[in-house]
Amino acid sequence: MARSRKSFFCGSAEHDMSRRNFLGSSVAAAGIGSSVGAFRSDLMAEQLKKNDKRVILLWLAGGASQMETWDPKEGVETSGPFRKIQTSTPGVAISELLPKMAGRLKDTAIIRSLNTAIGDHGNAAKLMHLGRQNEPNLSYPDMGSVLARELGRLDSSVPDYVTFYTATEGRGNAVGRPGFLGSRYAPMFLTNGNSPDNISRLESV
Known part of the structure; x- marks a missing residue:
């Protein structure tokens, strides 16, 4: 004897789902999701081991101004006594106080647009x-x-x-x-x- 089916509120049999079916599907999906999540976490952990990264923050509270370091303004009234020098990144200049950094700038990102207001x-x-x-x-x-x-x-x-x-x-x-x-x-x-x-x-x- 065929089981009777209760139609979804929209009237379509395609959308029919009992509470038991819903819970069963949810548990199965959760199990699959957990397995995939664990697999991805393991892969990410393994990748991080291969490509360990380090972040070193040098916080210069009250340190040199940007015009004496990363963003010199040579030729203007408020530029100060230091010259700008070219770097290993074409078109980007920094202060003459940072000659070694100038040679490494191709591996460096300078953010000059930061402003806390x-x-x-x-x-x-x-x-x-x-x-x-x-x-x-x-x-x-x-x-x-x-x-x-x-x-x-x-x-x-x-x-x-x-x-x-x-x-x-x-x-x-x-x-x-x-x-x-x-x-x-x-x-x-x-x-x-x-x-x-x-x-x-x-x-x-």
Whole structure:
């Protein structure tokens, strides 16, 4: 004896689906999706192992201006005393204070259009580190924690996120904040008081 079928509300038998059929289809789809997701995650993890990437952020709070480094304005009244020099990227010049960098610029991207439109240094620093302004009821992660979440490896023998600098001056208390990602993606703070090598000011500056 044939089973009776209840028609979908549009009246089409093609759209007919019982609750049991719906749940069965959903569970099957979820199982397939989970398997595919796990497979993709394994592939991505393997690829990341082959092409490990590192991000080094040098935060120069109160450092040299862009006109003395990456965007010289030679020939104008406010240009300052330094000349611009050509680089390994045709048509792109930087300050003469960066001669070694000029030779490596073909592997470098300079962003000259960035503008926070915020006059306060602390709040502008927060925006740079967090990618958004603070919200009273939500703590956002800084860029280091985000990168640790996206590119970090559970099987790594070294921390995913390390910072040598715990002071918050010029950074708006934004550094080292995992925010809603949790402590798993917080940085390891190296706080022995010694500065890293080769970051002192050049004698010529």
